[in-house]
Amino acid sequence: MTEAISINDVNRHYLDKVMNLAEERDVEATEDIFDARGMKLVAKGGRISRGMQERLILHKLRKPLESSITVADGINSDVVVDAARRLTDSIAPVGSMHRAAGNNGTPPLDILKQARFGNAMSLMLTITERGGASALAHSVMVSLVSICLAKKLGLDERAQSTVALAGLLHDIGELYIEPEYLDSKRRLRPHEWRHVVVHPRIGQMLIQELENFPPAVAQAVSEHHERFDGGGYPRQLGGSNISIAGQVVSVAEMISGVFMRQDRPLERAALALKIIPGEHAHELVSAVSSVLRICGEEPGTASQDVALQAVYRNVQSLHGNIEAALAQLGALADSPLVTSRACKDLLARGLQQVLAVRRAFTSTGLDICTHEDIAEFMAHNREIHFEVGVAGKEIQWRLQDVARNLAMHGAALHAQEASLLQPLIAQLDAAG
Structure with a gap:
């Protein structure tokens, strides 16, 4: 399901980013x-340059390259706090959350400064910053929001420090992935997700190998x-x-992405x-809801970035995809060609996930949009138009998540069973 990663092999995607950085900043070896x-490739103090790239790729190193190089004026805790x-x-x-959390023990920025x-x-954070200001800002925001949520949950300062570091470093594994699969303008197909889903595991391995952090961070x-x-x-x-720290960073990562939007x-x-009950722990949902209420009410202007008819057609399509997927899941469950326990379990999980999505479709009121006369009603209710558009997008992503999981785990099945899943995966992915 995932690509094999070894910390002792030089990753070509990461090395290429190091070389790009070395063309602008001093990157040097901290040791031989x-x-x-036992062949010396770079002497201590030697500057890393593009000419070394092939040599470092071709030779298996005695120690991870990451532990042997540094960048001048790299990202440190002061830069993180300023961001x-x-x-x-x-x-x-974010400002509202920070002010509210500041009344509960050590202020979040001080927790962050101690990281x-x-x-x-x-070096990894410096490379992240080079990839665009928003990339580093996202990591810093996840860290800051994680601290605020940890405080709201009543976690101690040790746990707050854990989520601060984990939030800041949560995406370092992406530096080791083929860049084309991380392009925000490109929509990944289910089978392509296997290149991306390894990044949490890569990040864990990097932290375990290269830092002396508490195990809870990795x-x-x-x-x-x-x-x-x-x-x-x-x-x-x-x-x-899932650890409490992992749950906190998971939610912080999700809402931080939303906070970056202006709408x-x-x-x-x-x-x-x-939108999907049970997707996150009840205690964490309650904590986040409380924090969001502290942030105050937003202006009542609804988004018009999606045309009315497009929203209506999208909801109609979602309804059709959900029902078609459920029909296919039922047929596959009864198929004599599905014989392995692994495939049956995978289909059972998929069924539960799609049923949860259908319940969300109904509970959010999207089902009323399947009626022909709803478009005229929506035309005079901008608030409903906005809510339907947002809910529809969330439902789309959840169906694509199911397609992703089926594709990833289906790859380990016998070829015949894996092929049986393809129409179902395509149906779920068509939601986008």
Whole structure:
């Protein structure tokens, strides 16, 4: 299901980013770099340059490259705190959360300032910053929001420090992935997700190998895409099998992405958090809901970024895809060609997930949009238009999540059973 990753092999995607950075900043060896046979490839203090790239790729190194290089004036805790302060000033919900959390023990920015990391993580964060200001801002926001949520849950300062580091470093594994699969303008097909779902595990391995953090930090990084109902990745953990820190960072990552939007982020965050009951732990949902209420009411202007008829057609299509997927799941469950326990279990999980999506479709009121006369009603109710558009997008993503999980786990099945899943995967993916 996932690609094999070894920390002792030089990753070509990461090395290419290091070389790009080295063309602008001083990147040098902090110690002699040897290959596995003892040949010195780079002397201590030597500057890393593009000319070394092939040499470093071809030779298996004695130690991970990441532990042997540093960048001048790299990202440190002071830079992170400055970035966090800018977020509290520029994004209203983040500022409100920060002010509310500041009344509960050590202020979040002070917790963040105490986050210490070595050369390897500094270099990775510097590369992240080079990829665009919003990339580093996202990592810092996840860290800051994680601290605020941890305070709301009553977690102690040790746990707050854990989520601060895990939130800041949660996406470092993406530096090791083929860039084309991370392009926000490209929509991944279900089978392509296998390139992306490894990044929490890569991040965990990097932290375990390169830093002396408490084990809970690496664990939380590995869990930041898991979901309480078992619908996440990479291991589809659920319930108490996900650490509290992992659950906090997971929710913080989700709502931070919403906060980056200018179009009524509070309403979007509230809906995304609750649309699938059980997707996140009840205690965490309650804590986030309380924090969102603290942030205050948003202006009552509804978004018109999606045309009325497009919203209506999308909801109609979603309804058709959900019902068609359920019919296919039922047929596959009864098929004599499905014989392995693994395939039967995979279909059973898929059925439960799609049924949960259908319940969400109904509970959010999207089912009324399947009636022909609803378009005229929506035309005179901009609030409903906005809510339907947001709910529809959330439902789309959840169906695509099911397609992703079926594709990833289906790849391990016998070829005949795997082929039987393809029409179902295509049906679910068509929701987008």
